[in-house]
Amino acid sequence: MDNVTTDQAAIRPIDAPSAVVRRSPATALSARGEPFMWALGAALTIGIVMVIGFLLFVFWNGLVTFIPKPVAVVTLRSGAMVAGEPTRPELYRLSPDAIKALPPAEAAKVAVNGGYGHRTLYRIGNYDLYNEDFRWVSDHDVDKIDYPEEMVFIERLEWGVFVGRIRSVKIGDRDLANPTPKDPALVAAHKEARARWQTIRRIERDLIGRVNHDLEVLRLDVRRAEIKHGPASTQAEKARLAEAAQIPSLKSEYDRLTGEAVRLNSIAQLNTVTLADVTGKEKVLPLSSLVRFYPANNLSFFDKVSIYLSRWGEFLSAEPREANTEGGVLPAIFGTVAMTLLMVLVVAPMGVITALYLREYAKQGRLVSIVRISVNNLAGVPSIVYGVFGLGFFAYGIGAHIDDLFFPERLPAPTFGTGGILWSALTLALLTVPVVIVATEEALSAVPRSMREGSLACGASKWQTIKNIVLPRAMPGIMTGIILAMARGAGEVAPLMLVGVVKLAPTLPFDGYFPFVHLERSFMHLGFHIYDVGFQSRNSEAGKPMVFVTTCLLIAVITFLNLAAIVIRSRLKRQFAGNQF
Amino acid sequence: MKLKTFAAVLATNAALITSAGAFDLDPALPTYKSVSGISGQLKSIGSDTLNNEMTLWAEGFKAKYPNVKIEIEGKGSSTAPPALVEGTSQFGPMSRPMKAKEIEAFEKKYGYKPSSFQVAIDALAVYVNKDNPLKCLTLQQVDGIFSKSRKGGLNKDITTWGDVGLTGEWAAKPISLYGRNSASGTYGYFKEVALFEGDYKDQVKEQPGSSAVVQGVASDKFAIGYSGIGYKTADVRAVPLAVKAGDKCYDTSAENAYSGNYPIARFLYIYVNRNPNQPLDPLRAEFIKYALSKQGQTDTIKGGYYPITNSLRLENLKALGISAN
Numbered sequence: 001m002d003n004v005t006t007d008q009a010a011i012r013p014i015d016a017p018s019a020v021v022r023r024s025p026a027t028a029l030s031a032r033g034e035p036f037m038w039a040l041g042a043a044l045t046i047g048i049v050m051v052i053g054f055l056l057f058v059f060w061n062g063l064v065t066f067i068p069k070p071v072a073v074v075t076l077r078s079g080a081m082v083a084g085e086p087t088r089p090e091l092y093r094l095s096p097d098a099i100k101a102l103p104p105a106e107a108a109k110v111a112v113n114g115g116y117g118h119r120t121l122y123r124i125g126n127y128d129l130y131n132e133d134f135r136w137v138s139d140h141d142v143d144k145i146d147y148p149e150e151m152v153f154i155e156r157l158e159w160g161v162f163v164g165r166i167r168s169v170k171i172g173d174r175d176l177a178n179p180t181p182k183d184p185a186l187v188a189a190h191k192e193a194r195a196r197w198q199t200i201r202r203i204e205r206d207l208i209g210r211v212n213h214d215l216e217v218l219r220l221d222v223r224r225a226e227i228k229h230g231p232a233s234t235q236a237e238k239a240r241l242a243e244a245a246q247i248p249s250l251k252s253e254y255d256r257l258t259g260e261a262v263r264l265n266s267i268a269q270l271n272t273v274t275l276a277d278v279t280g281k282e283k284v285l286p287l288s289s290l291v292r293f294y295p296a297n298n299l300s301f302f303d304k305v306s307i308y309l310s311r312w313g314e315f316l317s318a319e320p321r322e323a324n325t326e327g328g329v330l331p332a333i334f335g336t337v338a339m340t341l342l343m344v345l346v347v348a349p350m351g352v353i354t355a356l357y358l359r360e361y362a363k364q365g366r367l368v369s370i371v372r373i374s375v376n377n378l379a380g381v382p383s384i385v386y387g388v389f390g391l392g393f394f395a396y397g398i399g400a401h402i403d404d405l406f407f408p409e410r411l412p413a414p415t416f417g418t419g420g421i422l423w424s425a426l427t428l429a430l431l432t433v434p435v436v437i438v439a440t441e442e443a444l445s446a447v448p449r450s451m452r453e454g455s456l457a458c459g460a461s462k463w464q465t466i467k468n469i470v471l472p473r474a475m476p477g478i479m480t481g482i483i484l485a486m487a488r489g490a491g492e493v494a495p496l497m498l499v500g501v502v503k504l505a506p507t508l509p510f511d512g513y514f515p516f517v518h519l520e521r522s523f524m525h526l527g528f529h530i531y532d533v534g535f536q537s538r539n540s541e542a543g544k545p546m547v548f549v550t551t552c553l554l555i556a557v558i559t560f561l562n563l564a565a566i567v568i569r570s571r572l573k574r575q576f577a578g579n580q581f
Numbered sequence: 582m583k584l585k586t587f588a589a590v591l592a593t594n595a596a597l598i599t600s601a602g603a604f605d606l607d608p609a610l611p612t613y614k615s616v617s618g619i620s621g622q623l624k625s626i627g628s629d630t631l632n633n634e635m636t637l638w639a640e641g642f643k644a645k646y647p648n649v650k651i652e653i654e655g656k657g658s659s660t661a662p663p664a665l666v667e668g669t670s671q672f673g674p675m676s677r678p679m680k681a682k683e684i685e686a687f688e689k690k691y692g693y694k695p696s697s698f699q700v701a702i703d704a705l706a707v708y709v710n711k712d713n714p715l716k717c718l719t720l721q722q723v724d725g726i727f728s729k730s731r732k733g734g735l736n737k738d739i740t741t742w743g744d745v746g747l748t749g750e751w752a753a754k755p756i757s758l759y760g761r762n763s764a765s766g767t768y769g770y771f772k773e774v775a776l777f778e779g780d781y782k783d784q785v786k787e788q789p790g791s792s793a794v795v796q797g798v799a800s801d802k803f804a805i806g807y808s809g810i811g812y813k814t815a816d817v818r819a820v821p822l823a824v825k826a827g828d829k830c831y832d833t834s835a836e837n838a839y840s841g842n843y844p845i846a847r848f849l850y851i852y853v854n855r856n857p858n859q860p861l862d863p864l865r866a867e868f869i870k871y872a873l874s875k876q877g878q879t880d881t882i883k884g885g886y887y888p889i890t891n892s893l894r895l896e897n898l899k900a901l902g903i904s905a906n
Contacts, residue, residue, distance in 0.1 A: 134814065158883070159883065213620075216648075322637070322883075323636040323884070413621070497656065503654065536792055537792055
């Protein structure tokens with residue numbers, strides 16, 4: 001019956017024209033809700049455009065960075081030569097002195113353009129020779145620009161890129177004069193040199209590392225025994241004897257390995273390449289110190305793709321070099337993912353248990369309201385405050401005590417008493433726990449009352465009801481909270497700078513040495529890496545594209561983590577779909 | 582004061598380098614040779630000016646001793662002394678000497694003063710945009726540009742480029758100021774030497790890193806800023822400086838930094854906690870030897886600073902009680 005009356009009410013104005021006349025047009029418009037609909041639509045559009053625009057900007061800049069560019073050889077009017085990748089052009093106003101120095105034809109051109117001229121920034125590389133990486137060249141000074149086929153773009157282990165020609169290559173006792181970069185003998189020798197370099201690194205890092213680690217463990221055993229039982233005690237004496245018994249074998253192993261590394265190194269020194277820059281200045285380098293080289297002006301499409309992919313491969317799988325400006329970001333990817341997962345491990349149970357108690361057990365009253373308001377306010381505290389708290393409470397407070405109790409033999413070097421991945425995860429867990437609590441409470445309250453009552457009526461206890469009926473049904477909502485917490489945590493940098501993120505972490509928090517997981521270690525983080533490369537690196541011009549690449553990667557990593565959580569959530573949802581009473 | 586001590590220390594070394602080009606190492610610097618049995622952990626907390634240097638040294642040192650772990654944190658020189666006092670770091674790189682108060686806090690805890698050694702020379706540069714035609718500034722003018730108290734003795738405030746003698750489109754344009762945040766040693770050193778201990782203007786846009794200052798100046802045509810010479814890019818130009826009006830202007834080249842002619846060259850330091858009655862542990866001693874060796878000082882050049890000389894290296898090692906061999 002009710003329905004019929006409302007329908008009639010809605011129809012009436014159309015049937016009765018007099019009603020329309022009485023309304024002003026504005027009322028009619030707002031009554032129909034159209035301005036609001038348009039406003040909502042516009043707001044959505046602006047939001048979408050901003051998000052997509054931002055993503056396109058980041059991804060465009062990030063994805064083009066690794067494309068190999070041609071190398072121009074610019075001959076200036078003065079006769080000087082500049083070789084490099086053209087990076088970006090710029091319009092600028094010439095100073096009166098500069099115009100005076102130009103030949104009349106060029107000066108006239110400038111005058112036509114209203115005093116403005118063009119210039120181009122070239123990435124000239126060869127920092128060890130020129131003491132600069134980039135140079136501006138005014139178009140008015142240019143005599144001609146060539147793209148000679150033999151120009152080579154070389155990425156090196158040290159000193160950044162080299163732009164020039166390959167003069168000669170010495171492979172053992174063989175000499176190659178003026179080889180092209182695609183010369184099979186050169187390519188094969190380079191491959192072999194790189195493989196040798198990898199072997200040397202493996203020996204130095206893994207095998208010698210193992211010996212050094214064993215030596216350190218023995219030393220710490222002695223020290224622990226001395227601290228615990230006194231230097232003159234029998235236990236300390238025993239530890240010293242054990243150390244003395246093992247040292248000779250470790251020492252000989254160490255000598256054998258270093259001997260092998262030295263031998264390989266001496267072979268590596270025999271394979272050298274002589275490079276010459278555009279003016280003919282020469283530089284001799286071991287072949288193994290070239291990461292990648294290619295004839296920049298003589299590349300097929302296939303070559304370009306393979307260089308592009310190999311650069312991405314290096315970026316994703318290698319360690320950083322040259323104060324983080326080159327090489328890869330593997331430790332940072334690893335640190336970001338490990339820290340975020342660790343944070344989820346802490347924040348999920350903490351948040352869910354709190355919300356369960358607040359919603360299911362606590363007597364709703366003033367106290368619970370205060371707790372709820374406090375939790376909501378916690379979300380508004382600036383993140384750097386959490387960082388300060390984490391440093392003071394976790395690292396300097398709890399960590400220092402852990403060191404005193406469990407790691408006295410390592411003091412004065414702190415173990416847990418300084419920033420580390422555990423403290424970072426705990427700090428971020430504090431930061432994100434309100435999100436999980438609020439989302440879980442919402443999810444719990446959305447479980448229909450009828451289901452709880454049904455369960456209780458069947459004789460289940462309160463805990464059995466929560467465990468078997470409420471929690472599973474609230475799971476998708478809880479997952480949403482965790483996803484939000486994860487996204488927030490993975491992108492946070494400010495508090496981490498205080499509690500454990502460093503510019504260069506020598507080791508990952510997980511490795512092959514007992515106890516395999518080292519939660520006390522500092523780590524690298526993609527967010528901090530972006531800050532570091534963008535604002536702290538010596539060469540900010542070269543750092544800029546890397547900022548975009550790293551940002552792309554950070555967005556991709558967070559998307560991946562979220563997708564994983566979303567997949568889990570939709571599985572859970574499907575499990576309970578159509579499962580209602 | 583500071584300038585004189587700097588010049589005096591270098592005067593003894595000057596003879597060695599007068600003929601050296603911009604980036605030639607002192608040939609007397611020895612090559613570093615590794616010794617056996619070095620492993621352990623090092624942590625460095627301090628200057629962000631030295632951040633890249635520390636990272637380069639750490640990379641080089643790790644190549645020699647694969648099982649040494651070095652962590653680098655660089656948030657500003659002022660973070661170095663507390664970390665050394667707390668014992669959370671073994672090295673405290675600083676771009677200025679410690680203040681009396683910081684030394685006092687250290688001494689209170691340990692009963693002896695912290696030790697330091699010089700690792701590089703930096704010509705603190707005053708940057709302008711690459712299109713700026715400015716030829717030279719005196720320290721008094723720099724003071725007038727950056728300081729509101731003008732202790733350098735200039736009688737009027739400098740706010741536009743016309744005030745420092747630029748003409749044409751520049752004359753009426755206000756000067757936009759970029760500088761470092763107060764935790765930075767660069768901030769402190771510039772205040773002491775270029776501002777004659779005066780106060781910065783409130784308009785100075787404080788940046789979180791040395792490179793951020795350079796980027797600010799690069800993108801702002803009418804800007805001026807100060808930062809280490811190592812952060813120079815193609816978009817900015819370092820202005821030559823003179824001590825006072827009428828004096829010769831000197832640019833930021835290595836020779837001028839070494840001779841002390843460039844008025845705001847400075848040493849970069851690393852502080853360590855060393856008990857004077859005990860030798861340094863081998864790990865730290867070897868790291869110091871590496872940083873001051875030929876390889877370490879090549880890294881200094883790579884980071885954009887000027888290397889130290891062998892005689893300075895010997896002095897440093899002697900002061901730290903490390904044998905030079």
